[in-house]
Amino acid sequence: MKRLVLTLALATVLVACLAGTAGAVTLVFEAEHYTWIKPSMRVGTGDSNGSDSGGHIYIPLRPRHGEDESGPADDGNATYKVYVPVAGDYTLWGLVRWYDGCGNSFYVMVDDMNPENPAYITDARYQQWHWVKGRTYRLSVGYHLIRFQYREDGAKLDQFLITTAEDFVPTRHMPETPAYLWRPSS
Amino acid sequence: MPEVEIAGVGKLQMLPDMADGDWVFVGKLTPQDLGALKLAVALLYQPDSGDHYQLRLGAKEAQFFLVTKGKSQPLGRAGSPGVLLKPGQQTDLAVRRDGWNLSLLLGGRLVCAAQDATLAAGGLGFAVSGAVLAEPILQFIGDMGFEDDFMRGTEERSLWQPVSGSWQEESLRIDPQASTMQEARSANAFSYLGRAAQGRALTVAGYWFWSGYRVQASVRPLGGGAAGLVALYRDPDNYLALRWTPRASTAGDGNRLQILQRVAGEERILAETPGGFRPEQWYQLALAVNGPWVKAYLDGELLLSARNEAFRQGKCGLLVEGNAGVNFDDVVLAPWGYFADDFLDGSRWDAISGKWERAAGRYSTGGTGLLLGPPIDWPRFAFNADAHVDKGSAGLVVGYRDAKNYTLLRYSLTSGGARLEVVQVTEGQEKVLASAPAERVAGLAVRLGLQVDRNVLAGEVGDTRLLWALLPAVPTGRLGLYTSSGGWFSFVESQRMEPPPVAHVTKEFRDDKEHWEMAAWATRRSPWLIPPGLQVEREGNLILRDFSSPSEFGNHVWWTKGTYFGDKAVFFKIPSWGRVSGTARVTLDARRGAGGEVLGGYTLAVGAKAGSKALYLGLSAADRALAETTVTVEEEECAIEFAHLGSFLQVRVNDNLVLQTAVSG
Numbered sequence: 002m003k004r005l006v007l008t009l010a011l012a013t014v015l016v017a018c019l020a021g022t023a024g025a026v027t028l029v030f031e032a033e034h035y036t037w038i039k040p041s042m043r044v045g046t047g048d049s050n051g052s053d054s055g056g057h058i059y060i061p062l063r064p065r066h067g068e069d070e071s072g073p074a075d076d077g078n079a080t081y082k083v084y085v086p087v088a089g090d091y092t093l094w095g096l097v098r099w100y101d102g103c104g105n106s107f108y109v110m111v112d113d114m115n116p117e118n119p120a121y122i123t124d125a126r127y128q129q130w131h132w133v134k135g136r137t138y139r140l141s142v143g144y145h146l147i148r149f150q151y152r153e154d155g156a157k158l159d160q161f162l163i164t165t166a167e168d169f170v171p172t173r174h175m176p177e178t179p180a181y182l183w184r185p186s187s
Numbered sequence: 188m189p190e191v192e193i194a195g196v197g198k199l200q201m202l203p204d205m206a207d208g209d210w211v212f213v214g215k216l217t218p219q220d221l222g223a224l225k226l227a228v229a230l231l232y233q234p235d236s237g238d239h240y241q242l243r244l245g246a247k248e249a250q251f252f253l254v255t256k257g258k259s260q261p262l263g264r265a266g267s268p269g270v271l272l273k274p275g276q277q278t279d280l281a282v283r284r285d286g287w288n289l290s291l292l293l294g295g296r297l298v299c300a301a302q303d304a305t306l307a308a309g310g311l312g313f314a315v316s317g318a319v320l321a322e323p324i325l326q327f328i329g330d331m332g333f334e335d336d337f338m339r340g341t342e343e344r345s346l347w348q349p350v351s352g353s354w355q356e357e358s359l360r361i362d363p364q365a366s367t368m369q370e371a372r373s374a375n376a377f378s379y380l381g382r383a384a385q386g387r388a389l390t391v392a393g394y395w396f397w398s399g400y401r402v403q404a405s406v407r408p409l410g411g412g413a414a415g416l417v418a419l420y421r422d423p424d425n426y427l428a429l430r431w432t433p434r435a436s437t438a439g440d441g442n443r444l445q446i447l448q449r450v451a452g453e454e455r456i457l458a459e460t461p462g463g464f465r466p467e468q469w470y471q472l473a474l475a476v477n478g479p480w481v482k483a484y485l486d487g488e489l490l491l492s493a494r495n496e497a498f499r500q501g502k503c504g505l506l507v508e509g510n511a512g513v514n515f516d517d518v519v520l521a522p523w524g525y526f527a528d529d530f531l532d533g534s535r536w537d538a539i540s541g542k543w544e545r546a547a548g549r550y551s552t553g554g555t556g557l558l559l560g561p562p563i564d565w566p567r568f569a570f571n572a573d574a575h576v577d578k579g580s581a582g583l584v585v586g587y588r589d590a591k592n593y594t595l596l597r598y599s600l601t602s603g604g605a606r607l608e609v610v611q612v613t614e615g616q617e618k619v620l621a622s623a624p625a626e627r628v629a630g631l632a633v634r635l636g637l638q639v640d641r642n643v644l645a646g647e648v649g650d651t652r653l654l655w656a657l658l659p660a661v662p663t664g665r666l667g668l669y670t671s672s673g674g675w676f677s678f679v680e681s682q683r684m685e686p687p688p689v690a691h692v693t694k695e696f697r698d699d700k701e702h703w704e705m706a707a708w709a710t711r712r713s714p715w716l717i718p719p720g721l722q723v724e725r726e727g728n729l730i731l732r733d734f735s736s737p738s739e740f741g742n743h744v745w746w747t748k749g750t751y752f753g754d755k756a757v758f759f760k761i762p763s764w765g766r767v768s769g770t771a772r773v774t775l776d777a778r779r780g781a782g783g784e785v786l787g788g789y790t791l792a793v794g795a796k797a798g799s800k801a802l803y804l805g806l807s808a809a810d811r812a813l814a815e816t817t818v819t820v821e822e823e824e825c826a827i828e829f830a831h832l833g834s835f836l837q838v839r840v841n842d843n844l845v846l847q848t849a850v851s852g
Contacts, residue, residue: 025322025324123344124344126333131330166322166324168213168324168326168395169324169326170326170394170396172326172327172328172329172330173327173329
């Protein structure tokens with residue numbers, strides 16, 4: 002509870018600062034700093050040729066990767082409880098590294114953890130860290146859940162961000178905004 | 188926002204981000220009182236010293252300044268916003284940093300520009316009166332590039348955003364055999380078809396802040412009309428285009444290739460050349476833009492060059508006129524670094540030593556002199572200039588960091604003719620890395636040139652490559668021109684070079700179980716001859732036999748079918764790095780013996796052991812050991828590059844140079 006109070010207090014101060022930046026709000030989260038994680042989603046460290054600064058999450062490659070088209074073997078996921086300081090339309094971006102055309106997506110769920118047609122992020126750039134654009138979500142002030150879930154094995158996520166800046170495109174590893182992430186006390 | 192007080196400006200609101208590298212500062216500017224409009228933007232502000240670049244914008248003038256120790260020095264030329272600023276009308280303001288270039292864009296149009304490399308990173312802030320600057324953000328530019336062969340599954344989103352006309356992905360080849368073909372088994376099953384029932388059809392991709400790129404596509408016009416590419420697209424009324432019309436067209440703009448500029452809906456031809464397309468024929472078009480330079484290529488050949496003073500950023504796109512339509516395929520966008528100067532229009536050059544004069548398209552000096560141009564940080568590039576000397580030497584400088592550290596390609600006149608040398612200056616000490624006799628050209632300018640491939644420099648006189656040298660590192664720094672006893676230079680050019688494309692095989696033919704008759708030429712194994720010990724015959728064809736485990740593969744020599752000339756490199760990965768044991772040998776420039784054995788050439792031996800991250804690498808020529816090393820590869824992947832560049836062998840592991848040696852040829 003104490004951690005929650007402190008986090009909210011800090012968030013309130015930062016809201017004042019962020020709101021002063023002419024309205025644009027960008028919140029950045031490190032993937033390995035999840036609130037909850039469920040196997041087969043795992044935390045990885047170290048990766049060549051990338052912007053991976055200290056860790057990432059990933060779904061390990063399965064045997065006969067790409068040959069089995071039956072879908073994800075489980076619902077392994079990482080969930081983040083984030084605090085949105087200003088209501089608005091937030092576009093989600095993920096800093097990802099895909100394995101190949103059969104390992105190039107994550108399901109993304111925001112607040113609704115059992116959607117009928119879950120959204121996913123994907124593109125066709127492989128074996129390199131890069132940002133991929135997701136959907137835009139209308140978020141109210143307060144806590145929201147964001148989940149990245151197993152859709153294809155071999156996919157990795159280093160960071161993700163949500164932003165109200167319409168024209169902003171992340172192109173590099175971003176400084177984290179940890180004050181907007183709730184994590185259970187260990 | 189935090190605030191900073193700057194003398195002569197007042198309090199500036201500072202963005203929380205620090206800027207470095209290439210970036211764009213953008214905001215939405217709405218003038219309220221043009222007479223009172225004053226915008227000051229501090230760029231790369233140094234909190235300790237207060238040094239910074241400053242953009243000053245008023246209703247009548249805009250200019251960049253370098254502010255050091257409280258004193259302002261104008262940079263570049265002033266510009267006028269003109270009609271781009273109107274009271275009550277919001278316009279996009281963008282301040283770009285590209286290398287050493289600074290540019291101001293209003294409404295996407297270039298207003299003023301400058302060049303300076305004094306400051307590399309710092310804060311950003313602004314102060315404004317007589318207007319409102321809303322939503323300021325710092326956008327880093329980062330890597331740009333994409334490829335699209337339009338072969339995508341149903342789940343993959345298209346990169347393209349249609350603007351006008353109709354656009355659709357076509358999943359079958361457009362030829363008489365199409366009815367008998369299945370898309371899963373076609374070599375060129377997918378393309379992008381654009382049609383314009385009226386006017387012009389456009390579709391775009393990429394980001395608004397992209398600049399300095401080359402967009403290339405395979406193009407097949409299906410009838411009359413026009414086909415082309417778009418660059419620096421802002422909106423339907425503002426972009427550059429490469430437009431091509433049919434050979435058979437009798438219209439005024441028919442049968443020609445054009446670079447056109449569309450500004451606020453009005454079009455102007457920047458360059459054109461006669462020659463049109465034949466319908467139903469595939470061609471390759473490319474349009475390259477960087478700063479003011481625009482170049483257009485047809486089937487790899489440079490056909491048009493132009494200058495563009497309007498735009499500096501925008502998306503790329505495809506263009507169609509006419510309802511017959513145009514197929515597009517294999518679109519590639521890659522960075523295009525380019526710099527050229529004919530010394531006619533005042534690009535920045537700094538005289539470090541000697542007295543230099545610019546006149547009539549030449550930069551000349553009477554004695555020893557060093558003239559510095561833009562900084563370059565490309566890993567691969569070419570740099571050349573026309574030089575004229577009657578005595579002493581002239582040269583090209585790369586990687587200039589300061590007066591004691593740079594690399595010089597020096598062309599010297601001698602009693603017997605001329606000599607070309609690569610000279611490395613380190614902490615003021617000169618060392619000749621390579622030297623070769625050169626042709627002496629009496630009374631005429633000589634074209635000096637060099638090509639850099641990371642740390643290998645090749646020197647040329649005219650079109651003849653004369654020598655190679657190993658540099659201590661990639662020469663990052665300013666380019667320059669040098670003379671020892673007077674001379675002049677004209678037309679300087681530098682271009683970033685991309686690695687040559689790697690041949691790839693279409694995905695359909697990787698599975699040769701059903702189409703074994705294609706295996707000999709179309710699978711990922713196709714560039715290699717199958718060793719006799721691994722062949723089996725099936726219906727008159729020799730194919731690779733099946734294996735149940737890697738251990739059955741054995742020890743065989745795989746030869747490429749082709750013969751490769753000149754500089755070359757082989758790239759391969761060690762699969763399951765850290766979990767496999769074994770050795771492999773890769774040989775370049777070898778001959779095949781009667782029994783398939785390897786004769787001559789240069790061999791890289793690679794050794795690994797399961798459970799270890801140590802990688803052994805050994806270079807040899809025939810049976811003679813040249814160099815060896817063992818490196819630790821901590822990453823999950825182990826990607827190896829073995830290259831023969833000029834007279835050097837190089838080995839890189841995960842892009843890190845780990846082994847190199849000189850060889851005779």
